[in-house]
Amino acid sequence: MELAFSDEDLAFREEVRTFVADNLPADIAESVRRGRAIDKLDIQRWQRILFDRGWAAPAWPVEYGGPGWDATKRYIFDEVMSEFDTPETIPFGTLMVGPLIYTFGNQAQKDRFLPKILTGEEWWCQGYSEPGSGSDLASLQTKAVRDGEHYVVNGTKTWNSSAHVADWVFCLVRTSNEGKQQEGISFLLIDMTTPGIDPKPIISIDGAHHLNMTYYTDVRVPVENRIGEENKGWTYAKFLLGHERNSIAEVGLSKQRVRRLRKIAGEEQFGGGSLADDATYAGRIANVEISLTALEYLNLRFLAEEAAGRPIGPEVSMLKIKGTEIRQKLTELTIEALGYYAMPFEPEQLTDRWNEPPIGPDHAAAQMPQYLFSRAATIYGGSNEIQRNIIAKMVLGL
Amino acid sequence: MDFSLSEEQQLLKDSVQRFVREEYELEARRKLVASDIGYSEEHWAKMAELGWLALSLPEEYGGIGGGPVDTMVLMEELGRGLVVEPYLTSVVIGGGFLMAAGSKEQKTELLPKLAAGELKLAFAYAERQSRFDLNDVECTAEASAEGGGDSYKISGHKGVVFHAASADKIIVSARTSGGSRDADGITLFLIDNNADGLSRRDYPTVDGLRASELEMDGVAGTPLGQVGGGAALMDTVVGQAIAAICAEAVGCMDVLQETTNEYLKTRVQFGVPLSKFQVLQHRMVDMFMECEQARSMTYMVNLKVDEADKVEREKAISAAKVQIGNSGRYVGQQSVQLHGGMGMTDELHVGHYFKRLTMIDTMFGNKDHHLKRYADL
Numbered sequence: 001m002e003l004a005f006s007d008e009d010l011a012f013r014e015e016v017r018t019f020v021a022d023n024l025p026a027d028i029a030e031s032v033r034r035g036r037a038i039d040k041l042d043i044q045r046w047q048r049i050l051f052d053r054g055w056a057a058p059a060w061p062v063e064y065g066g067p068g069w070d071a072t073k074r075y076i077f078d079e080v081m082s083e084f085d086t087p088e089t090i091p092f093g094t095l096m097v098g099p100l101i102y103t104f105g106n107q108a109q110k111d112r113f114l115p116k117i118l119t120g121e122e123w124w125c126q127g128y129s130e131p132g133s134g135s136d137l138a139s140l141q142t143k144a145v146r147d148g149e150h151y152v153v154n155g156t157k158t159w160n161s162s163a164h165v166a167d168w169v170f171c172l173v174r175t176s177n178e179g180k181q182q183e184g185i186s187f188l189l190i191d192m193t194t195p196g197i198d199p200k201p202i203i204s205i206d207g208a209h210h211l212n213m214t215y216y217t218d219v220r221v222p223v224e225n226r227i228g229e230e231n232k233g234w235t236y237a238k239f240l241l242g243h244e245r246n247s248i249a250e251v252g253l254s255k256q257r258v259r260r261l262r263k264i265a266g267e268e269q270f271g272g273g274s275l276a277d278d279a280t281y282a283g284r285i286a287n288v289e290i291s292l293t294a295l296e297y298l299n300l301r302f303l304a305e306e307a308a309g310r311p312i313g314p315e316v317s318m319l320k321i322k323g324t325e326i327r328q329k330l331t332e333l334t335i336e337a338l339g340y341y342a343m344p345f346e347p348e349q350l351t352d353r354w355n356e357p358p359i360g361p362d363h364a365a366a367q368m369p370q371y372l373f374s375r376a377a378t379i380y381g382g383s384n385e386i387q388r389n390i391i392a393k394m395v396l397g398l
Numbered sequence: 399m400d401f402s403l404s405e406e407q408q409l410l411k412d413s414v415q416r417f418v419r420e421e422y423e424l425e426a427r428r429k430l431v432a433s434d435i436g437y438s439e440e441h442w443a444k445m446a447e448l449g450w451l452a453l454s455l456p457e458e459y460g461g462i463g464g465g466p467v468d469t470m471v472l473m474e475e476l477g478r479g480l481v482v483e484p485y486l487t488s489v490v491i492g493g494g495f496l497m498a499a500g501s502k503e504q505k506t507e508l509l510p511k512l513a514a515g516e517l518k519l520a521f522a523y524a525e526r527q528s529r530f531d532l533n534d535v536e537c538t539a540e541a542s543a544e545g546g547g548d549s550y551k552i553s554g555h556k557g558v559v560f561h562a563a564s565a566d567k568i569i570v571s572a573r574t575s576g577g578s579r580d581a582d583g584i585t586l587f588l589i590d591n592n593a594d595g596l597s598r599r600d601y602p603t604v605d606g607l608r609a610s611e612l613e614m615d616g617v618a619g620t621p622l623g624q625v626g627g628g629a630a631l632m633d634t635v636v637g638q639a640i641a642a643i644c645a646e647a648v649g650c651m652d653v654l655q656e657t658t659n660e661y662l663k664t665r666v667q668f669g670v671p672l673s674k675f676q677v678l679q680h681r682m683v684d685m686f687m688e689c690e691q692a693r694s695m696t697y698m699v700n701l702k703v704d705e706a707d708k709v710e711r712e713k714a715i716s717a718a719k720v721q722i723g724n725s726g727r728y729v730g731q732q733s734v735q736l737h738g739g740m741g742m743t744d745e746l747h748v749g750h751y752f753k754r755l756t757m758i759d760t761m762f763g764n765k766d767h768h769l770k771r772y773a774d775l
Contacts, residue, residue, distance in 0.1 A: 001467045002400045003701040009399075072399060279770065286773040290695075290717045297694035304401045318687050385680070392679035396659050396686060 009072055016080040023049050024084055032085035035366020036350045037208065040123065040165050043087050047120030056118045057094040059247075064102045064110070065118045071306040074247070075299070082252030090162065092124040093117040095247070096240055097170045097189070104187075104228040104236050113168075113189070127157040127171035127190070127214065128237070135386050137172070138181040138234060142216060144173035144188060151175075151188065151226070153196075153219040159380070163199040163212035166192050176231050187233035189225040196220075204376070206369035207347045241382065248316075248381070249323035251296045257330040258289055264363050265337050275337055288329045295322045314394035317387040324377035324384060331371040342368050401697055407471045413448060414472055418479030424747050430482055431606040435564055437483045445483060446515025455493050459509035466638065470645040470700040477649025480750055482606055484518055484561035490642045492519025494635040495569055495586060499623025504588070508567075520565035522556035522612055523632065530763035532571070532632045533581045539572035539619060550574070551595075551616040552587055562610035563600045565591055570612075570619060571628055584628035587619030594618070605754040637715045640762050641703040644696040647722045647758045650751045651689045654733040657748070658685065661737060678736060685732050688725035695721040713775050716768040723765030726755035 005013070028042050050056045058074045060066025069077065081089075089095065098117045101109055116122040133140040142155025153173055163169065169190050176184030190197070196219040199212040228236055265276040265285065275281050299319060302312050335342040341360030348354050349365040358365055378384040392398040403411065421441060430438055445451055454469050455461025462468075469490060476485060493512050496505055511517035528534035537554030552572045562568055567588050576583025589596065595617040598610045623631050659682055662673040672678055699718035705711040730752040734741035741748050759765060 001402070001404075001697065001701060003698075005399055279773070282773040283769050286769050287720070290720050290769075290772065291691070293698065293717050294691040294695045294721050297698045298690055300399060301401050301694060301697070304399050307399075308402065315690075318690060322687065322691070388680045388683040389676070391683045391686065392676075396679075396682055398659070398662060398673040398679045398682060 005072065005076070009076060012073055013076045013080060016077055017083070019053060019055075020080060020084045020086065023053075024086055025049075028087060029085040031352075032087055034350070035370055036352070038087045043090060044120040046087055051119050056120070057098060059095070060098065060102070060118075064098075064114050071303040075303050078247055079252040079255075082256040088253070090123070092126055092162065092166070092170075093120070093122070096126065097124050097168075100170070100187075100227065100236055100240055101189075103239065108224065109189070109227065122167045123162065123165060125160050125163045125166035125169050125192075127160060127163075127169045129157065129159045131156055131158050131213075135383055137237075138185070140172055140174060140185065142171070142173050144175050144186060144221070146175075146223070147220075149223050150220045151186075151223060153188070153190070153216045153221055155216050157214045157216070158202070158212075160199060160212040160214050161210050163192070163214050164201065164209065168192060169197075169214070170227075172233055172237055175233075182234040184231055185233040185237075186230050187227040187236045188221050189227065190219065190221050191225075194219050194221065204373060206372035207345070208369060208373070210373070249295055249299045249319035250327060251292065251299055251323070254292050254323070254326050254330060255296075257327070257334075258285070258292065260363075261285060261330060261334050261337065264334060264361075264367075267361065267363065268337050268339070281337070284333060288326060288333065291322070291329075292326050295319070295326060298322070314390050317382075317390050320381060321378075321384045321387050327377055328374050331367070331374040334367045335371045338364050338367055342371075403471065407468060410450075410453075410468065411471050411475055414450070414475035415478075417444070417448070418475060418481065422479040422481060424750070427480060427482065427606070427750075431602070436602065436606075436608040437564065441481075441483050442515050442518075445485065446513070450485070451489055451515050452513035454489060455509055455513050456497060459505055460513040461509065466641055466700040466703050469638075469642050470696065473642045473645035474649040474696075477646035477754075478653050480606070480650070480747075480754055484520070484564055486639060486642060486646070487520050487561045488512065488518045488565070491521045491635055491639050492565075492567075492569060494638050495521070495622055495631065498634055499586070499627075499631050504620075504622065517567070518561065518565045520559055520562045520568045522559040522562065522568050522570045524557045524559075525555060526557055530767040531579065532636060533584060533629050534579045535571050535573045535584050536578050537570065537572040537614065539574050539585060539587060541574075542618070548620060550585075550587060550619045550621065552589065552614050552619045553595075553616055554614055556612040556614070558603075558609045559612055560603075560607060560609050562591070562598060562612060563608055567591060568612070569622060570614070570617075571632065572619070574625055576626075581629040583626050584632075585625045586622040586628045586631060588622050589614075589617050589619045603757065605757040606750065607757075633712070636762050637711065638703055640715050640719050641696075641699045643758055643761055644692070644699055644718050644722045647726050647755060648689070648693050648696050650755050650758070651692055651726060651729045654729050654748060654751050654755075655682075655685050655689045658682065658733045658736050665738075672736075681732055681736065685729050688728050692722055692725035709775055713772055716772040716775070719763065719768040720765045720772065723759040723768070726759055727765075730755040 028046055031038055047056060054067055057066045058069055058077050062068035094117060098114060101113050128137060130140050130142060142157060144151035144153045169192055171188045171190050172185050173188055174184055175186040178184060196217040199214040201209045202211040202213055203209055204211055266274050268275040270278050302316060305312055341364045344359040345368060449462055450472055452461045453464040453472060457463040496508055508517055523532055525536055537552060539550040539552045542549050542551045552570060567590055570587045570589055571584055572587060573583055574585040595615040597613045600608060600610045603609050662678055662682060663671050665672045695718040699714050702711060702714040733748050734752055737748050740746050
């Protein structure tokens with residue numbers, strides 16, 4: 001057993017740190033620090049900077065334009081990204097559909113789609129859930145019927161993050177009602193400008209527009225935009241669930257949140273001192289931080305396994321469960337730290353249109369929306385209850 | 399970065415597993431626990447013969463020169479077997495103090511005997527008022543005229559001293575100067591178990607071990623380490639003991655997790671195995687996750703326990719102890735719960751592991767103590 005990173009890994013960390021320090025645009029860092037919504041243009045600007053350095057998609061193999069890093073380097077990279085105020089990665093392109101295309105797509109699809117995912121030029125969203133199909137995803141009913149060289153798609157998809165700004169959607173559709181539900185699903189890539197696609201905003205409890213309900217009415221999709229075989233879409237979607245899960249724990253992000261939380265608790269006044277000096281509150285921060293350390297070392301164990309050529313099985317679901325629980329706990333502790341000043345709710349404060357002094361402390365404005373939206377973390381990506389079902393069945397054999 | 403075991407460590411693990419399989423059936427353990435001395439001298443001799451007692455001790459004194467990870471491997475398997483021999487107190491703690499602070503003479507005299515299984519040690523630190531504060535010491539030691547200045551007379555009370563009855567020598571913390579909770583002025587002493595002025599009240603503990611209350615009235619003691627420098631020494635060695643006991647706890651938790659999982663698959667109620675009920679599946683998953691979190695923290699603390707940076711080392715130790723406390727409590731209680739009435743019986747192994755895990759949380763400061771310590775660091 002050996003804990004230390006190799007000299008090469010440590011040098012790599014310094015290289016990434018130096019690069020980010022020199023190249024992260026100050027206005028973007030400021031927006032991230034303040035918890036403002038980061039718009040598409042800013043994210044694309046940052047993505048382009050990473051692309052020019054060859055770091056746009058840390059997990060991709062070299063032949064598709066990735067850096068070809070091992071698991072340890074990817075972990076270090078993620079960690080440094082969180083040390084600085086970089087925008088969170090939008091997962092749909094580089095983490096999700098990209099690997100799916102280079103694993104199951106044909107050459108034409110790779111050539112057409114991968115380069116623009118890397119540059120960030122084309123934005124993707126995910127069309128999985130439906131009003132009647134949440135955790136029971138395989139029951140999905142959006143139909144795709146063959147008509148010559150096209151599929152005609154009809155149905156409704158929901159919880160589509162970024163659908164209102166995305167250029168493309170990767171979509172699970174029903175192409176057969178024969179046999180098991182899972183065996184009649186196909187995987188389509190659909191241009192969001194195709195006539196008949198209509199995303200409508202769903203405003204979430206944080207008052208913001210992240211999510212959409214997307215209606216598909218006679219949407220014509222060229223057959224060449226199907227990934228792999230017809231009716232095999234479920235297999236591809238499942239691959240995606242098991243792919244690059246190591247980043248799902250979001251340890252780096254949560255460590256950054258702990259640092260911010262400590263700062264806020266140090267600035268909040270309490271009984272003549274600061275909240276950070278209150279034993280009860282300090283104990284609660286310590287508890288989360290200890291859980292986070294345990295998660296970090298669990299994550300490192302998985303990385304070491306992967307680095308030794310032993311692929312990680314369904315036990316990786318633990319990272320999702322623990323990572324999201326910790327993330328929620330941290331946002332919860334943050335709003336509790338604010339006391340009454342968690343209550344003023346003016347989402348305009350989080351836009352660059354806002355030019356009035358903050359209400360209450362400067363650090364307060366973004367916290368309540370982040371707490372509220374963090375509740376989604378245990379629901380999306382396979383709810384934590386589904387993750388427990390997976391471990392019970394696949395790991396414990398129950 | 400690598401969390402795999404070396405070939406030697408794997409062999410060690412296999413060897414301890416074989417010992418536990420052959421010697422530590424629940425019934426055999428029950429007999430040992432009920433015996434006069436509460437453990438087996440034959441086992442102790444075998445542990446010496448197999449090189450386990452020498453494992454962490456330095457080569458120049460008859461040891462093997464292993465590190466914390468080797469001890470971790472051994473302790474985890476001892477935990478799986480609920481082994482009652484005084485390995486932790488004699489070797490990890492007693493040997494730890496000798497290595498950290500023993501004089502050349504003390505090391506030369508005692509360490510080879512320890513490695514050979516010819517010496518047992520205990521550590522007397524807790525007092526009635528001290529709770530988990532190692533520096534809350536009211537026992538006193540005064541330099542005595544006899545012995546030429548290197549001899550002290552120790553007086554006072556020490557409580558719940560594990561394996562004191564079987565120990566040849568006991569390491570005692572006593573105050574040579576300072577106020578009752580000062581870190582400065584504590585000195586560690588070696589006393590003989592049959593010394594004049596020492597009286598012991600021996601008793602079993604709830605987890606099947608043995609402990610004693612010590613009353614000392616002018617007991618002759620020799621300093622171990624610098625006079626007045628006991629506090630830092632205890633921090634170091636108790637930190638190592640915590641790292642080791644975390645591994646023992648992981649061994650206990652694994653057994654409970656595995657056997658409870660198996661039980662759910664075989665116990666039929668309402669016409670189906672219990673494992674078909676989702677509420678129990680999720681409970682089982684939570685137990686599994688606690689085990690894995692605890693294992694991760696145990697690796698972490700054993701890789702950091704000799705870390706030079708004091709704050710980082712102490713944070714690692716307290717963080718691991720909190721995790722072990724929380725995980726052990728959860729896994730222990732839920733194992734009893736999921737076994738239903740059977741979990742309540744003395745006959746089943748579950749309760750015995752549950753009791754040991756409960757006591758491990760208390761040892762060297764429970765989760766509340768270490769949470770506060772972590773937050774204060």
